[in-house]
Amino acid sequence: MSGLDSYKRIDVRYLHRRKYLQSGYYFSLSWNCGGEPSGDIRVAVGDDCLTLIYRFRDYSEEWQDVRERVYLDWTRCNYGGKRPWFKCPGCRQRVGILAAASRLFLCRHCYRLKYSSQLETDLERAQRKRDKLRERLGEKEWLKPKGMHQKTFDRLRARLIEAEMRADEIWCMDASAWLGRLKRR
Numbered sequence: 001m002s003g004l005d006s007y008k009r010i011d012v013r014y015l016h017r018r019k020y021l022q023s024g025y026y027f028s029l030s031w032n033c034g035g036e037p038s039g040d041i042r043v044a045v046g047d048d049c050l051t052l053i054y055r056f057r058d059y060s061e062e063w064q065d066v067r068e069r070v071y072l073d074w075t076r077c078n079y080g081g082k083r084p085w086f087k088c089p090g091c092r093q094r095v096g097i098l099a100a101a102s103r104l105f106l107c108r109h110c111y112r113l114k115y116s117s118q119l120e121t122d123l124e125r126a127q128r129k130r131d132k133l134r135e136r137l138g139e140k141e142w143l144k145p146k147g148m149h150q151k152t153f154d155r156l157r158a159r160l161i162e163a164e165m166r167a168d169e170i171w172c173m174d175a176s177a178w179l180g181r182l183k184r185r
């Protein structure tokens with residue numbers, strides 16, 4: 001496996017902000033590493049899913065064509081509007097960022113990507129908070145548990161989404177230093 005700085009990553013909010021997540025869209029993304037192009041992919045947008053199209057080669061192997069399907073999930077924001085998430089093709093968790101540390105684009109949990117030590121404490125705190133909220137809401141976090149007040153449910157849901165975003169952002173900040181910037185072609 002190559003160094004951390006050659007990972008390619010995709011941020012779903014970046015795509016959303018640029019209004020790329022519209023069914024029927026087709027675009028390219030490319031990455032740079034130390035000023036040199038380090039790879040590119042094509043992306044086809046379907047109904048709530050993306051198809052990532054690219055070529056991958058392991059050491060001493062032939063190039064393979066890869067088509068990876070990534071589903072999207074949407075949650076409502078506190079301040080109105082919706083925000084998108086990737087459903088990681090590896091673990092089905094809702095995540096904001098996918099990275100290609102090997103053949104497929106997967107989340108940091110699947111690749112066990114490391115963050116720098118100064119951010120680890122922050123990240124752990126955000127993750128602990130998120131896990132506690134998930135515990136209270138149960139496995140189907142979008143359904144109100146029996147006996148829970150609607151207001152309590154709404155508040156916990158909003159806090160959960162915030163904690164998920166925070167956990168993503170911490171990783172994102174750290175990752176941007178070594179994953180390179182996602183660029184529009």
Ligand SMILES: [Zn+2]
Nearest residue numbers: 088091107110
């Ligand atoms: Zn995953």
